[in-house]
Every structure is written in C-alpha cells, then in structure tokens.
Amino acid sequence: MKKLILITLLVSFSMSSFAQRNSRANNDWYVSLGVNAINSLGTQSPFNSPSDWAFHSPISAAIEYNWSDQFAIEQSITFNGFTEDHVIDGVNLEEDYSYLSLDTNMKFYFDQYIFPNFNWIELHANAGVGFFHVDETNISANIGGGALFWLNGNRTFGLRVQTTGKFAFNHPESGFDNNHFQHHLQVVFKL
Template identity: 45%
Template sequence: MKKLVICLFIGLMAWSSQAQRFDTGWYFSAGFNAVGNLGTRNPVENLGDFAFRTPFAVAFENKWSREFAIEQDLSFNGFKKGVAIDNGTPDKTLTYFSTNTNFKWYFTDYIFPEEDWLDVYVGAGVGLFTIDELNTSGNISVGAAYWFSEYFGVRLQTTAKFAVNAKNREFDNNHWQHFVQAVFRL
C-alpha cells in the first residue's frame, strides 16, 4: 500500500509538472507587491528598502497571440510616517496607489523552446500613481510565470517606474515595484 501511494504521488507530480503554456486567452492575477522606498531620485540606488504596508495587487491580462499581451493592473501599498521617500520624510502615513497599462512580449520560445511550464516576458507601458500627489510614469517590466497546471501559476515581476514630473514632486518620483502573484487562466 505504501508503494502504491508513493507511485501515485510521483505520477501526479510528473503529470502536474508538464503544464502547458497557452497561446491566447484571459488571465487574472492577485497577490502582493513591494514598492522601492529609495530615499533618492535615482531608481537604482538603495534597492534594499521597500514599502510593504497593505501590499495588494490585481491584474487582468489579454494574451491575443503566442507572443503578445496587454495587461491592466491596480496596486495598493503605503509608506510609514518618518521613513525617507525620494528626498523627503513624510509627517504622516501615506498610501500608495497605482494603475498601469502594459504591453508584454513573451519570448520563452526563443530561449526555452521545449519548456511548457514557464512563461518569460518583458513589458513596457504607462501608469498613474500617487503617494502624496498624482503623477504619471513610463514603465519597463521583466517577469516570469511558473505554471503548476493549465489553469494556475505563480508570477514574479519587477517594474521600473520612471516618473514624468520627478523634479516637481517630493515623494512621487522614480521607483521600483516588485510583484508576487497567483495567476489564473479564465
């Protein structure tokens, strides 16, 4: 009996690890995000400082071909009172809100043509975000999704956000946003 259970478990793991990527369709993702609390206007300085207060993020994606997709996301986070944010220190707790529209290029077939359980992509787009004032950003993203089954996966993504009015904003400047999300094929 013990051998049968072990064989069934190994067989199930082998079957589930052969999840297949899908060429087209709608996807929903939900999870967490961390916002780079840089303390400077330079987007690559102090990468270890992150805001993680109410870090919720959701997104809808339409993959209209094997390589291309468009995604709309919403994310919330926040900064604690007294923590340096882009050359300033807020005297109150601030809420971060962001919405972005990104175009994605999935290039997995070019580097891992035999792997159906992995999706690797880069993306670019525009967004609106607010910490203390409303600002817009140009975004560059890189990410990957690991598929456990044909309907469920986990995605990791990093987005660099370059604020349009960085010089005129005390807190709403260039920053990084990192995501860990569960992805569901609809």
C-alpha cells in the first residue's frame, strides 16, 4: 500500500512539470455540498450491492484550495448512518449507528492529459488521511478519484462525483470502524 502511494505521488509530481492546467488558477477556493453513501459490506469492490449501502442522513461538505494549476488540498466532513438490520462487514446490526468522517486529501487534476480540449470536465485522483467514527474511532489512509462537470461557462458552478477507499489503520481490531468505500455526489461552487 505504501509503495502504491509513493509511486502515485512520484508519477504525479513528474507529470506536473510537463503541462500547465488552463482550467484552474492558483489560489482558487471551492466549496462543495452534497450527499454520500457508504459501502461497508466487506468486499473489495467499491460498487458491490448498491442497494445495501448506508444512506441515512447522508450529508457531506468540503472546502478545497488550489495552490498550483494541478494540485489542491481538500478538507471534508461527512455524516451518515447505519440503521438497525443494516449489514456492516457481514454482520446484521441490532441498533442504529451514526457515521462521522473528517478527511484531508491532496488532489491531482489530470484531465488535461486525456481531454485537453474539454473545458467542462475535470478529472482528479486523491490521496490523504481521515478520521472516522461508527462504534469506535479509527484513522484511515484514503485513495480515490472523481470527476467534476462544470454546468456554466464561467466554471463557477458544477456537479462532482467522487469515490474514496478508506483503509483503516487498526483494521484487525476495529469492529465496525473498518475498511470501506465512500461515494459522493456534490454541488461545487467557486468562491
């Protein structure tokens, strides 16, 4: 896992020296609000059994700062919950549980390498760390990606889809606070 993150960061930094982003400027701020769903079914597939994902009070919010043309940092907070008879890692719950997550992620925007002439879409990869709580508290290493679709010509209002895999540090002893995937659908505003 550490080698994968290191290789991803090295490739990202080397690629940033070859191209300039024309879609974002340095020092841009963005805020996003939306919903999230949690896949904590104990599978390695982020898209396994969508009908069983947690979607109880699924609020998510984030603020993002671009310090360069391709790199940004995002701080997010998400709320969700698991209701009685929901399944977490193969266990049927006997009571309701609330979910809270605070995540700090670095983002690398790479859409200009794939779609250099498309000004209405931005693709990113993200990696970082998170704090989350279901029954206990745990820290996670996060890795994921997403797409932002701009809905106006000024690129001040858009819609983002994003998926993040969260790998718990205390995975063997963590009970419900374990590895999971989190999916977001958010409205994004440029400040």
